[in-house]
Amino acid sequence: MKSDSILVVDDEPNIVLSLRFLMRAEGYPVHVAVDGHQAIDLAREHQPRVVLLDLMLPGQDGYEVCQQMRQTPGLEDAGIIMLTARGRETEREKGLALGADDYITKPFSTRELLDCVRQYMAGPARQDQPSGQIGPTAVAGSM
Amino acid sequence: MQQRPFVTWVLLGVVAAALAILTLAVYSVVPEESGMREQLPMVITLAGVGLVGVGLVGWFLLERLLMRPTRKLSRGVRALLESRQADQEIILPRRHALGDLTKAVDALADALRKSRRETRKAMQSATAELSEQKTWLETILQGLSEGVLVCNRQHQVMLYNRAAVSILGHPEAIGLGRPLFNVLSSPPVQHTLERLERRHGGDVDLPAELSAPFVCTSADAQRMFHGRMALIQNSQGQITGYLITLVDISSDLSRLAQGDAVRRALTRDLRGVVGNLRAAAETVASYPEMKPDERRSFDEVIRSESEKLSEQIDDLAHQIRGYNLGRWPMADVFVGDLVNCLQQRLKDLPDVRVTLVGLPLWVHGDSLSLMLAMDCLVRRIHEYAGATTYDVEALLGDRRVYVDISWAGDPIPTSELNRWMESPCADDEVGAQRLGDALERHGCEPWSQSAKREGYALLRLPLMASHRPQFMQEEERLPARPEFYDFGLMQEYAGDKTLAAKKLAELSFVVFDCEMTGLNPEGGDEIISIAGVRVVKGRVLTGETFDRVINPGRPIPPGSIRFHGITDEDVQDKPPVEVVLPQFKSFAGDDVLVAHNAAFDMKFVSMKEREAGVTFDNPVLDTLLLSALLDGDEEDHSLDALCDRYGIAITGRHTALGDTLATAELLVRIIERLEAQGYRTFGEVMKASHMAAELRHRSAVFSASGEGMESARS
Numbered sequence: 001m002k003s004d005s006i007l008v009v010d011d012e013p014n015i016v017l018s019l020r021f022l023m024r025a026e027g028y029p030v031h032v033a034v035d036g037h038q039a040i041d042l043a044r045e046h047q048p049r050v051v052l053l054d055l056m057l058p059g060q061d062g063y064e065v066c067q068q069m070r071q072t073p074g075l076e077d078a079g080i081i082m083l084t085a086r087g088r089e090t091e092r093e094k095g096l097a098l099g100a101d102d103y104i105t106k107p108f109s110t111r112e113l114l115d116c117v118r119q120y121m122a123g124p125a126r127q128d129q130p131s132g133q134i135g136p137t138a139v140a141g142s143m
Numbered sequence: 144m145q146q147r148p149f150v151t152w153v154l155l156g157v158v159a160a161a162l163a164i165l166t167l168a169v170y171s172v173v174p175e176e177s178g179m180r181e182q183l184p185m186v187i188t189l190a191g192v193g194l195v196g197v198g199l200v201g202w203f204l205l206e207r208l209l210m211r212p213t214r215k216l217s218r219g220v221r222a223l224l225e226s227r228q229a230d231q232e233i234i235l236p237r238r239h240a241l242g243d244l245t246k247a248v249d250a251l252a253d254a255l256r257k258s259r260r261e262t263r264k265a266m267q268s269a270t271a272e273l274s275e276q277k278t279w280l281e282t283i284l285q286g287l288s289e290g291v292l293v294c295n296r297q298h299q300v301m302l303y304n305r306a307a308v309s310i311l312g313h314p315e316a317i318g319l320g321r322p323l324f325n326v327l328s329s330p331p332v333q334h335t336l337e338r339l340e341r342r343h344g345g346d347v348d349l350p351a352e353l354s355a356p357f358v359c360t361s362a363d364a365q366r367m368f369h370g371r372m373a374l375i376q377n378s379q380g381q382i383t384g385y386l387i388t389l390v391d392i393s394s395d396l397s398r399l400a401q402g403d404a405v406r407r408a409l410t411r412d413l414r415g416v417v418g419n420l421r422a423a424a425e426t427v428a429s430y431p432e433m434k435p436d437e438r439r440s441f442d443e444v445i446r447s448e449s450e451k452l453s454e455q456i457d458d459l460a461h462q463i464r465g466y467n468l469g470r471w472p473m474a475d476v477f478v479g480d481l482v483n484c485l486q487q488r489l490k491d492l493p494d495v496r497v498t499l500v501g502l503p504l505w506v507h508g509d510s511l512s513l514m515l516a517m518d519c520l521v522r523r524i525h526e527y528a529g530a531t532t533y534d535v536e537a538l539l540g541d542r543r544v545y546v547d548i549s550w551a552g553d554p555i556p557t558s559e560l561n562r563w564m565e566s567p568c569a570d571d572e573v574g575a576q577r578l579g580d581a582l583e584r585h586g587c588e589p590w591s592q593s594a595k596r597e598g599y600a601l602l603r604l605p606l607m608a609s610h611r612p613q614f615m616q617e618e619e620r621l622p623a624r625p626e627f628y629d630f631g632l633m634q635e636y637a638g639d640k641t642l643a644a645k646k647l648a649e650l651s652f653v654v655f656d657c658e659m660t661g662l663n664p665e666g667g668d669e670i671i672s673i674a675g676v677r678v679v680k681g682r683v684l685t686g687e688t689f690d691r692v693i694n695p696g697r698p699i700p701p702g703s704i705r706f707h708g709i710t711d712e713d714v715q716d717k718p719p720v721e722v723v724l725p726q727f728k729s730f731a732g733d734d735v736l737v738a739h740n741a742a743f744d745m746k747f748v749s750m751k752e753r754e755a756g757v758t759f760d761n762p763v764l765d766t767l768l769l770s771a772l773l774d775g776d777e778e779d780h781s782l783d784a785l786c787d788r789y790g791i792a793i794t795g796r797h798t799a800l801g802d803t804l805a806t807a808e809l810l811v812r813i814i815e816r817l818e819a820q821g822y823r824t825f826g827e828v829m830k831a832s833h834m835a836a837e838l839r840h841r842s843a844v845f846s847a848s849g850e851g852m853e854s855a856r857s
Contacts, residue, residue, distance in 0.1 A: 012415070014444040021437065025430055056415075085414035106418025108594035110425040 005029040005046050009039040009065065010054040010083070015106075022110055023117070036060030038066055047074050050120045055084040055091070055101070063098050070099040075089060081121030083108070126143060151202065158198040162191050165688070197217070199273050212236035213370070218774055222788075223252055226812060227821035229255070236538035290368075290389035293375070293451055298323045298332075298805040301384065310368070310391045312360055315730040317850035318687045320651045320679050324362060325732075327387075331359035335372045336385060343374060343382060345582075358392075366393045373525045388742045392611070404462045412455055475609040476510045478537040478546060479503035484514045485521070485535070497523055499534045504537040505609035512568075512581040513606070518580050520548060520589075520602060527559065528552040528600075544608045547594075549601035555591040560602075642762065643826030647814050650825055652678040653731040654807040656799045657744045658707040659701050664747045670707050670720055671729055674799035676807050677734065681814065682808040689730040690800045692717045706797050724755035733761060739782050739806045741765040764823070766806055768832045769813045773820070786807055 010013045011034045023030045031046055033039035035058050043051065049070065055062035062082060069075045082095045085106040092103045102116055166187050173179050193519050233252045235245050259624035290307030294300055299320050311326045323332070335357040343353055354373035368389040375384040423444040427433065433441070436640050489495050504540060506513070521533055530550035538545040564579035568742060582589060587604055590823040594601040655675035661668035675689040692709060694717040704710055738744045740764050752758055768779045778784075782805060791808045795801025820827050 012419065014419040014448055017440055017444055018419070018426045020579055021426055021433075021441075085411050085418060087410040087414055106414040107421040108418060108431065110422055140691070143510075 001054065003029065004045055005048045006041055006047040006117065007031050007033060007039065007046065007051045009033045009036075009062070010053065011035060012054070014020045015054075022114060026114060026116060026123070027119075028117075034058075036065040036068075039065050040072065043069055043075055046074060048078060050081065050117050052081050052083050052117075055082060055086055055095070056114075060134070063073070063094060068100050074085070079117075081116060084112075100119070109121065120139055146213065146225050147206070150205055150210060154198050154202050154205075158194050161194050162187075165190055165194075168690070183229075184844075188350035199736060208238065210239055210243070212239035214777075218778070221817070222774065224254065226789070227815050227818040228790060228812065232788065232790065234788070238603075272846070278378060290387075290391075292323065292327075292387045292389070293384060294323050294387070295384040296382070298329075300593065307389065310366070310389060313363075315689060315726055318677055318730075319684060319734075320734075321732055325507070326362050327368075328360045328362055328364070329738065330358045331370070332372070332387070335370075336374075339374050339385075340382060347842065357788060366391055368392060368714060389619075392467070401462060404640070408459045413452070413459075416448050416452045416455060420445060420452065422578065423448070441700075449587070451545050452603055452622060452849060473508050473607075474499045474510065474779040475505050476508050476513060477503060478544075480536050481510065481514050481546075482516065485517050488514070488518050489521060492522070492525065494531045495521065495533070496519065496531065497535060499536075500534045501536040501538070504539060506537075506546070507607040507609040508585045512576075512584065515544075515568050516578055517548070517604075518562070520604075523563050524548070524550060524602065527555060539608070540605070543605045543609065546604045546606055547601045548604075549594045549596070549599050554593055554600040555602060560589065560591055596805070621694050634781075643824060643829070645825045647818060647825060647828060648680055651734045652737050652807075652810065653742065653761075654678055654737040654803055654810055655727075656738055656802040657747055657804060658709065658797070659747055660697065660703055660798050661694055664750050667697065669697060670747050671695050671699065671707065671752070672712060672799040674724065674803040675727060675730055676800075676803050678737070678807050678810055681811050683804065683811060685804070688800065688803075689727055691723045691726065693723050697722070703809075708798070719753050721755040724751055725757045728757040728759065731759075735764055736761045737764045737766060737806065737810055739802070739809070740767045762829065764810075764828070766809050766813060769828070770809075770818070772831055773813065773816055782806065 006028045008023070008024045008030060010016050010019070010032075016032055020030050022033060028050075028118065031042050033042050037059070039051075039053075042048075052061050053066060053081065057065065060068075066080055066082070069078065069080065079085075080100045080103045081104060082100045083104050083106065084091070084095075087105045092105075095103045101120065104116065104133055105115060116141070153742055160641055169183060169187060173183060178625050205339070205799070215234065223231045223233055229285060233249060239245060284302075285306075287304060288306055290302045290310045291302070292307050300317065301319065303319075305318055308317055311317060311324055316325045318701070323329075335355050339353055339355055348740055353376075354371060354684060356369065356371050359368055359370055362366070362686070364857035369392045370390075371388045373386045374382050375386060377383045392479060423441050427438070427445075428442050444477075478497060479577045482497060482669045484803070486497050489497060489794065517535075524530060524533070532550065534547075536547045536549070564582070565577060568576055568578040568581050582604070585606055587606055589602060589604045591600060591602045638736045653675050654677075657670045658672045659668050659670055670693055672692045673689070675692075676689040677684045677694060692714055694714040699711055699714070701707065736745075736759065742765065744760070745763060748759055766785075767780050770778075774780075778788075782802065785791075786805055786809065789809060789812045791805055793801055793805040796805070817828060820832065
């Protein structure tokens with residue numbers, strides 16, 4: 001059975017402070033991981049419904065953590081929200097392709113973030129998101 | 144049959160026969176019993192001595208009046224026949240007994256010369272049109288700002304333009320027939336060539352696009368180029384060479400790096416900090432009932448992140464300083480030209496006079512905007528301060544060039560100047576832009592202050608300095624119409640052949656000459672100038688010369704100055720020989736070295752090899768020996784005499800370059816004659832020239848005068 005908890009994965013205490021406060025104020029239990037290993041361990045242990053994942057982590061980066069989480073039993077349908085300063089379109093595409101549900105670029109509005117988190121808390125995340133929706137389409141014909 | 148031995152034997156025979164007849168006649172005439180018989184042997188001996196004397200005198204007269212003039216005449220005729228020049232003279236013997244023969248030969252020579260001249264004239268008019276087209280092509284090529292190089296399959300340069308020389312940076316390493324990879328790194332070029340050849344050879348249906356872009360560096364990795372290669376095919380569709388165009392992108396790289404810094408900041412670095420800041424600020428605002436210790440930690444986040452933010456902004460601003468400057472199409476602008484245009488434009492204000500003072504400099508900018516801005520400023524100052532005479536002066540700052548407009552009166556207050564900046568600059572020329580816009584584009588923030596001169600004020604425009612050297616004439620390095628190409632090299636499939644088997648016409652020579660402080664290298668005489676020119680396929684490439692004055696590190700003897708004209712002052716700021724010789728070696732490469740009386744120059748050069756750290760192991764040819772090989776030892780083989788004989792005009796005799804160019808012309812004529820005599824390969828010539836050297840050496844040892852070498856040197 002999945003809990004209502006949230007896993008915050010970020011190595012920067014200054015953003016962790018805000019995220020933890022906001023999520024607690026909304027009444028969600030919050031766990032904090034500062035690197036990829038800890039994130040996987042905590043996710044196995046607590047089965048969070050939503051993961052707020054930073055991309056620039058020491059050691060494993062966020063993309064890798066995201067992929068591993070998706071392969072971890074019980075985490076297939078957790079809502080993974082990438083929260084990152086990498087603002088390029090290709091990075092967003094890569095994140096979504098590797099299994100993230102949402103990609104929010106820093107700086108973000110806290111209100112929008114809370115709306116987003118509430119949405120994933122309300123229902124299972126990955127029902128109606130067919131994969132391959134984004135990404136390149138094969139071009140017919142030869143080059 | 145040899146003339147001299149023949150005549151000698153005939154004379155000897157005649158003398159012997161006369162003696163025999165005389166003996167017989169005397170014995171038959173004088174009766175046996177007379178007492179005179181005893182005296183007969185004495186009489187015959189006396190008569191014999193007389194006959195031998197007459198014979199010797201006869202031989203001498205024949206030699207002087209017939210044989211020597213004949214030899215001289217036949218040498219002249221031969222030289223004329225073998226030379227392809229129209230102005231080859233036949234030197235006629237002065238005293239001779241050949242009768243009308245010399246005049247007849249002279250007339251024949253005249254006729255031959257005339258017909259050669261006519262042929263040449265006809266050829267000239269036929270090639271005139273061709274040469275005009277060639278000039279067009281050359282002008283276009285030389286005007287391109289891209290470097291252009293054409294190479295054959297052996298990667299030898301067959302054509303280059305001036306831009307290639309200047310962007311590749313090593314003028315002495317670029318030359319016709321020289322390896323391309325002396326100046327350009329080879330892997331990108333080889334790789335691109337291979338790729339294109341595969342594409343050319345492949346049976347792909349695609350339209351064969353036979354050119355491709357590539358990026359490469361100079362051989363010393365100092366510069367970076369954006370290149371494009373195109374294959375050159377002959378009429379059979381075989382690849383015979385390739386064309387490379389080069390654009391120097393070294394300066395663009397730092398621009399690209401700056402662009403990267405901006406992009407990284409916008410897509411990553413700044414976002415993180417602002418993200419933290421915004422999240423903290425919004426949290427604090429949304430939850431006013433927060434506990435005091437929680438509130439304190441949020442305040443701490445806001446403080447530290449704000450600090451980080453301002454540091455990053457400073458850092459970014461530092462990195463991209465001037466990044467957007469120069470984005471507008473800009474060029475090097477000469478302040479002198481700007482002021483000229485300004486004077487023309489201000490003609491409608493008859494009492495206003497603008498004068499350019501000081502040395503005009505180069506700035507980097509958009510000429511029209513700058514001129515309009517200055518026009519506008521002068522008019523505003525005139526309206527505001529009423530001054531009528533303005534001086535414009537360019538000053539060189541550390542990183543910028545300041546253009547000062549000064550007048551008698553007070554400085555313009557800043558508030559007034561700011562008002563001008565907001566107003567439109569020119570009426571319609573550049574879309575009615577504001578004065579401030581035009582200047583800001585040049586990174587220019589003008590101000591007004593009092594001038595050094597009492598009672599004067601100035602308005603200062605700090606502008607971007609141009610990258611070109613401010614005080615150098617840039618066209619100086621190369622002559623106006625140098626020879627930059629030789630497509631004959633296309634046919635050369637060299638490499639596996641040895642030098643000795645090489646055809647004379649296909650060799651690449653470097654003809655050189657040195658001037659020295661004296662004639663004695665062992666006694667401390669030194670080289671004070673060295674010059675060289677390349678000769679390829681019978682053409683003297685006056686565009687590829689080497690000319691250096693050398694500081695000999697010792698006083699120049701006044702006696703030698705009248706020969707070479709180089710004084711102590713001329714050499715005091717010149718490099719020493721150990722700097723210049725490696726440069727010359729780099730110029731000469733592995734080409735055949737040629738000099739007039741080469742042994743003399745090589746002696747001086749070889750004595751400096753160790754000091755300079757280079758070895759000249761090139762094969763060496765000597766025009767003096769070659770000339771002796773052609774015309775025998777009797778002629779005068781000094782450079783002056785040879786130039787007279789071959790009709791070569793020397794400009795700058797006794798300057799290293801002047802003598803070099805004359806020797807180069809001489810080499811071309813000599814090679815023509817050697818070929819006419821049946822010498823084909825370099826090896827044959829070397830062998831014959833060694834023999835000539837040997838003969839000359841022997842005759843010099845035997846003859847007391849030995850003046851051939853001496854006079855040749857003078």
